[in-house]
Amino acid sequence: MFGSLKKKLKESIRVFSRKVEQAPEEVVDAPKDEEIPKVVPDSGKKVEKVSIIRRVKKRVVEKKLSASDLESIFKPLELSLLESGVAFEVIARVRKELESQMVNKPIKRGKTESIVNKALENAFVSVLMRPEVPSFKKKPTVIMFVGVNGAGKTTSLAKFCNWLKKRKKSCVLAASDTFRAASIEQLEKHAAKLGVRVIKHDYGSDAAAVAYDAVEHARSKGIDVVLIDTAGRSHADVNLMDELKKIKRVAKPDYIFFVGDALVGNDAVEQAESFNEAVGIDFSMLAKADVDQKGGAILSVAYVTKKPILFLGTGQGYDDLEVFDKDKILKRIF
């Protein structure tokens, strides 16, 4: 999925580095004594290194990049990130990262490419957290699934239920999507295949009440995990978002999973932000990651929610659920 981003990034990094290398060289004096940052006493080794440099006082050939240099060089990079569907705000962060690491800092000849790589990796690493999978020790652990229409909540929930079952956790599903036609039947079909129970009311009934009943059911039967399937909703609809808050108040979920669509573009920021503001997201799952060739939404969602991505949906089968592996993703990019 990150194939094209990887290719483009490589390309622009190369162009970027070449431009930096071609920038007019500037002969500068090695840093004077007072400019050398003070080293914390307990890292004695570094002090020694600095003092060696000081003694040598060699004139070195270095380059310095001004902010406007970076601006013009950053363009192709920005373009490739945009083409990969990374949201504007994430790109701004990458730019800042590069600025702080490169502008007005001496850059050694031949080192540009690795410095850029490092800076980029840093920018992404800081938004991609390593997920800590919940322990499910609390009985029952209640998890609520939220997201916009058609993101893939119900399918993701079924996959997650399958994942839990394989880890010997018992589940019950709450059919709290009481709005969409046949949503309850859809959940029931999944439940029948997975061999778990669904707690349901009628269509049009109170979603919070369904969730409450499911939690009570789990409590009385000693079930490990309750998975609440809520109706897809437009994050721009205040009433629907209020309803979601109500379900949260009543069901008191331990975790809220945001199911995002990996194919969404810039709106990913708006969507994730709205849900995060309304109910607070603990983890994200991104569905349709197998269809996504770009990977931009993954970075955008992680950036906006500042919460780990737990899973990627990677196909139509129950087993097509990939535990999000930051290192794997980063490796695919860089």
Add this chain to the structure above:
Amino acid sequence: MVLDRLGDSLKTSIKKLLGSALVDEKLVEEIIKDIQRALIQADVDVKLVYKLSNSIRKEIKGAKKGFSKKEQVVEVVYNSLVRLVGTKGVKIQPKGKGFTILLVGLFGSGKTTTAAKLAKFYMKRGYRVALLGLDTFRPAAMEQLEQLGMSINATVFVKKGEKKADKVVKEFAKELKKFDIVIADSAGRDALDKELVKEIKGVNKMLNPQETLLVMPADIGQNAKAQAQAFSDALKVSGVVVTRMDGTAKGGGALTSCAVTRTPVKLIGVGEKVEDIEEFEPKRFISRLLGMGDLETLLERAKESFDEEKAEDLAKKMVSGKFNLIDLREQLEGVSKMGSLSKLTSMIPGFGTAKLPKGALEVQEEKLKMFKIVMDSMTKEELERPEIINSVRIERIAGGSGTTVKDVKELLTQYRQMRKLMKGMSSGKMKKFMKQFGIKDMRDLERLM
């Protein structure tokens, strides 16, 4: 919101251009840059954006001779964008019996909901419509279509338990011919998946639809291009349906799809209810894409909801100051017929990006509802002559309508303010006010109110 900010920036540079004495190259470049940003943020394919902005630049520079009017620059920009989605809103015109519309698209793009919306849309226009369920994969997809069909009284053909979509087509082929329009709902798919493409090709061949509509959600990002291309390679796509236009996404992916499939957007989905579908108007779409107001739609909606005669009558009363609660109620009813307030304001130029606190419109909407309830508990006399409403009456009205004294008083205050405003408006202030909102004459205002 990010996008609103961008719309603002574009508006600012256009305003700057209109305010400056000369068409200056720097300003043109500024506008082009703003357009690029707005479009990329709206998820239009990046390459397409650059292609587009280059052609805008060329056209402006080429037309330099005799380019006295700054307005023309704006027009060039506008027209170039409209051209992208097709210069004319193309409508689907069903003819004869068994006119078949096949809906295809990605997972979760909104095909099934769109199928039901389309069915309702045509049933309202007097056609006999059948819904055909070909999503044999997703659990309960058949039940969903069935339930939606039931809610709108449409005939639905589904075969539960069948795994092959083409078998479903075969089974119902004869019966489907009896209907004016057949709307076929296919399974969601990744168009780059060979197996899934093979299936839809087979179905398409058997069904031989007059229209194959690609359903694209408004929020799809840069993946839109590859998907649209793949669908277009596999099938003869005849148009695009943009769904979820009620969210914050601007539909740039849909724009890309149009460019790739070389077909126009034909319909847009604007909400989760079955009636939330609109025929596509390119100019309106572009206005929204850029975050600029859309007066055209507003006027049209207002026209639909209001009886012309009543409106004229009302306007006369308003200006003369003879404006009672009955008129106010009619007005409120008219407004609610026009749609939600937030939808309405997004169409008024200058209002689309107004800095309203989040939720303010919803509060206002709730209030309008409450006002109507209060008025339902008033006597005819009280409605006609609100000045007779004293504290005893207020208490009775509050009790009868299940509201509070405060609510009733609030309504009366609003009414009085409005009447005052109307009186004041009959003078020169009115013209100024109307100009501010881009309203040309009284007739326009009547429609708006």
